[in-house]
Amino acid sequence: xxxxxxxxxxxxxxxxxxxxxxxxxxxxxxxxxxxxxxxxxxxxxxxxxxxxxxxxxxxxxxxxxxxxxxxxxxxxxxxxxxxxxxxxxxxxxxxxxxxxxxxxxxxxxxxxxxxxxxxxxxxxxxxxxxxxxxxxxxxxxxxxxxxxxxxxxxxxxxxxxxxxxxxxxxxxxxxxxxxxxxxxxxxxxxxxxxxxx
Amino acid sequence: xxxxxxxxxxxxxxxxxxxxxxxxxxxxxxxxxxxxxxxxxxxxxxxxxxxxxxxxxxxxxxxxxxxxxxxxxxxxxxxxxxxxxxxxxxxxxxxxxxxxxxxxxxxxxxxxxxxxxxxxxxxxxxxxxxxxxxxxxxxxxxxxxxxxxxxxxxxxxxxxxxxxxxxxxxxxxxxxxxxxxxxxxxxxxxxxxxxxxxxxxxxxxxxxxxxxxxxxxxxxxxxxxxxxxxxxxxxxxxxxxxxxxxxxxxxxxxxxxxxxxxxxxxxxxxxxxxxxxxxxxxxxxxxxxxxxxxxxxxxxxxxxxxxxxxxxxxxxxxxxxxxxxxxxxxxxxxxxxx
Ligand code: SF4
Ligand code: SF4
Numbered sequence: 001x002x003x004x005x006x007x008x009x010x011x012x013x014x015x016x017x018x019x020x021x022x023x024x025x026x027x028x029x030x031x032x033x034x035x036x037x038x039x040x041x042x043x044x045x046x047x048x049x050x051x052x053x054x055x056x057x058x059x060x061x062x063x064x065x066x067x068x069x070x071x072x073x074x075x076x077x078x079x080x081x082x083x084x085x086x087x088x089x090x091x092x093x094x095x096x097x098x099x100x101x102x103x104x105x106x107x108x109x110x111x112x113x114x115x116x117x118x119x120x121x122x123x124x125x126x127x128x129x130x131x132x133x134x135x136x137x138x139x140x141x142x143x144x145x146x147x148x149x150x151x152x153x154x155x156x157x158x159x160x161x162x163x164x165x166x167x168x169x170x171x172x173x174x175x176x177x178x179x180x181x182x183x184x185x186x187x188x189x190x191x192x193x194x195x196x197x
Numbered sequence: 198x199x200x201x202x203x204x205x206x207x208x209x210x211x212x213x214x215x216x217x218x219x220x221x222x223x224x225x226x227x228x229x230x231x232x233x234x235x236x237x238x239x240x241x242x243x244x245x246x247x248x249x250x251x252x253x254x255x256x257x258x259x260x261x262x263x264x265x266x267x268x269x270x271x272x273x274x275x276x277x278x279x280x281x282x283x284x285x286x287x288x289x290x291x292x293x294x295x296x297x298x299x300x301x302x303x304x305x306x307x308x309x310x311x312x313x314x315x316x317x318x319x320x321x322x323x324x325x326x327x328x329x330x331x332x333x334x335x336x337x338x339x340x341x342x343x344x345x346x347x348x349x350x351x352x353x354x355x356x357x358x359x360x361x362x363x364x365x366x367x368x369x370x371x372x373x374x375x376x377x378x379x380x381x382x383x384x385x386x387x388x389x390x391x392x393x394x395x396x397x398x399x400x401x402x403x404x405x406x407x408x409x410x411x412x413x414x415x416x417x418x419x420x421x422x423x424x425x426x427x428x429x430x431x432x433x434x435x436x437x438x439x440x441x442x443x444x445x446x447x448x449x450x451x452x453x454x455x456x457x458x459x460x461x462x463x464x465x466x467x468x469x470x471x472x473x474x475x476x477x478x479x480x481x482x483x484x485x486x487x488x489x490x491x492x493x494x495x496x497x498x499x500x501x502x503x504x505x506x507x508x509x510x511x512x513x514x515x516x517x518x519x520x521x522x523x524x525x526x527x528x529x530x531x532x533x534x535x
Contacts, residue, residue: 032498039230039497050234 062178065128065143068121069174070165073111078165079140080119081112089135094125112138119164123148123157133179139188142176200301205286208305212285216439217247219488223439226492254432262334262425269332274426274433277325281440284318287311288447289373291457291477295469303457303477304373311372312360315448316353319403322441323349326405326412329434330422341421344503345412349403351510356399358518359392362525363452376456380463384455391521393453395514397490400445402510404438407495411503446487447480454483 024030051058060066071079082099100117102110109115133142151157166174221236221243228235236243261270291303308314323346330342366388367375379385386393402409413421423434450456457476467475501509 032494035497036493039493042232043226043229043493045232047232048229048234049232050228052234 060145062145064145065130067123067144067146067148068126068132068159068164069142069144069146069176070119070161071140071142071174071176072166072168075108076168077107077109077111078115079111079138080116080136081138081140082114082116082119083137085135085137086132086141089131090126091129091131092125092127094122094127095132096120096122116161119161121159121164123159124154137188139180139185142174142179144174144176144179146174200296201305204301204303205305208285208290209282212282212440212443215443215484215488216436217251219439219442220250220435221247222488223492223495226489227496230493230496251432254429257428259428259430260425264334265425266332266334269328270425271430273325273327273329273332274430274437275325276328277322277437278433278440280318280322280325281437281444284315284444285447287314287372288444288451289376289456290447290480292473293469294473302373303473307371307373310370312364312370312375312452315372315444316357316360319441320349320353322403322437325434325437326422329426333422333425335425337419338422338424341412341414341418341424344414344418345405345422348405348409348411348506348510351507352399352402352409352514355395355510355514355518356403358515358522359389359395359399360452362392362518362522363389365522365525365529372451372456376451376458379455380458384453384458386453389453389521389525391517392525393449395518395521396452397449398514400449401491401494402506404441404445404491406438406442406491408498408501409506410495410500411506414500442488442491443484446484446491449487450480450483456480 073079082097084097084099087093087095087097096118097116097120098118099114102113102115128143130143148157166172224246225235225243227233236246239245239249261267286305287308289302289304289307294301294303326345326349327342330338330340330345333339363375363385364370366385367378369375369378375385401407405412411421413423415421418424423431426434457473457480459476459479462472462475465472
C-alpha cells in the first residue's frame with residue numbers, strides 16, 4: 001500500500017485503495033447474477049421512457065434554445081436595426097446581414113432608419129448558445145423552443161428573413177415571454193451597466 | 198425418404214424463422230431492459246420488423262473493396278451461414294412420430310458421433326469469419342478475424358473438455374442416446390453443474406456474443422471482421438450469429454436439460470403423437486429460454502478486454518474443465534468401477 005501523502009493539497013484528496021479482490025469477487029459469478037437481476041427487474045418494469053416521436057412530442061423547456069426568431073414590435077415593424085452586434089457576438093460566426101436605409105413610406109415596415117435588408121443565419125454553424133439574443137440591444141432576436149427542421153442538403157440550412165422574421169398576424173406571433181421575463185427586460189435597459197449602453 | 202426431405206426443409210425454415218425473430222426479440226429485450234419500447238412501427242408490436250430489416254439489407258448497395266480477394270470475400274459469409282445451418286440436422290428435435298404405421302424420428306440424422314459433428318461444424322465456422330477478415334484486405338477486419346479465431350480456438354478447448362465429462366457419464370457421443378438417457382434418469386444438469394456452466398460460457402464465446410463479442414469491436418476495430426461487408430453479405434454474417442445462437446441453445450438444452458424430455462409426461466398415457474409434439478414444444482421452450490439468456494447476458498455485461506478474455510479462457514476455464522473431467526471420472530469410478 002502506498003504511504004499516504006503527509007500534507008494533502010486539498011481536503012478532497014483520497015488514498016486510493018489497492019485492495020486485492022476476495023475469492024468471491026474474483027469468481028465474478030455472484031456479481032454477474034446480481035447484475036442480471038437488475039436488468040431483469042427493468043425488463044418487467046411497465047413504465048417505459050420511450051416517446052413516440054412524430055405523434056407524441058416531448059415536452060420542451062420554455063427556455064430551450066432552439067430556432068431563432070426575429071421579432072416585430074407592437075405595430076408589426078421589424079425591430080432589428082442591423083447594428084450587427086449579434087453577428088459580432090456570435091462565436092460560430094453564423095450570422096451575416098446586409099444593412100439598408102429605410103426609404104420614405106417604409107416607416108410601417110421597419111422601426112429604425114436602418115434595417116436589415118438581408119439577414120441570414122447558417123443553422124449548421126449555429127451552436128445555439130444564445131449569445132446573439134443577449135447581445136441584441138433592440139430585443140429583436142430570440143431563440144425559441146422550436147426545432148430547426150431536418151433536411152438533406154446543406155444549402156437549405158441558411159435561413160433568410162423569410163424563415164426568421166415572425167409573421168405579422170398577431171395570432172401567429174412567436175411567444176418569447178418565457179425567455180424574456182420582466183426582470184431581464186428591465187435589467188437590459190439599466191444603463192448603469194456598461195454593456196447596456 | 199420423402200418425409201425426411203420435408204422434415205429437412207421444415208427444419209431449415211424453422212431455423213431461419215427463429216433466427217429472424219431472434220433479431221426482433223433481441224431488439225425488444227434490449228429495449229425492455231433499458232426501459233424502452235423497442236421496434237413497434239412495422240405491423241402490430243413491430244412484428245414485421247425482421248421482414249423490413251431483411252428488405253433493407255437486400256436493397257442496400259453491395260460494395261466490395263477494390264483490393265479485396267473476390268472469391269474469398271464471397272466465401273466468408275457463405276461458410277459462416279452454411280455451417281451454422283448444417284448443425285441442426287443432428288439435433289433430436291423430438292421423439293418418434295407415428296405416421297400412419299411408419300415410425301418417423303424427428304431427427305434428420307443420428308450419427309454415432311453426433312456431438313463431434315456439431316463441434317466440427319462450429320470449428321469450420323471459424324473459417325467463415327477468418328476468410329472474411331482476411332479477404333477484406335483491411336487491417337481492422339484482419340485484427341477482428343484474428344481475435345475471433347484465437348478466441349474461438351481457445352474456448353473450443355474448454356467446450357470439448359466439458360463434453361468429455363458428459364461423455365464419461367453417458368458413454369455415448371450420439372445426441373439421441375444422450376437425450377434418451379436423460380429421459381430414463383435425471384437431466385445431466387444435476388450431475389454436471391460445473392460442466393454446464395463451462396459449456397454455456399464457451400457457447401457464448403463461440404457465438405461471439407457479449408461479453409465475448411470481441412471480433413466486432415466498434416471502438417477499436419471500426420467494425421471487426423465484417424467492416425468491409427455490406428448488404429446481404431453482412432446480413433449473412435449477422436444472421437449466422439443468430440442461427441448459431443439458436444443451435445447453441447438447442448445443443449445446451451439437449452445436452453444438459455433433457456432435450457425433448459418432459460418429466461412425468463410419459464406416465465400420463467396420452468397418445469404417442471401428442472406426447473411427441475408436446476416434447477418438441479418443450480424443447481422449443483427450453484431453447485427460447487436459452488436464447489433469452491443469451492440476450493439477457495448481452496444487455497447486462499460489458500465486453501471483456503482482450504487479455505482478460507484470454508486469461509479467463511486459458512487460466513480459469515481450462516483448469517476448471519480439467520478438474521471437472523477428473524471429478525466426473527472419479528465419481529464414475531466410485532460408482533461403477535472401471
Ligand atoms: S445562438 Fe449563438 S451561435 Fe447561434 S447565431 Fe446566436 S450567437 Fe451565433
Ligand atoms: S438582431 Fe439585434 S443585434 Fe442583430 S443586427 Fe438586429 S438589432 Fe442588431
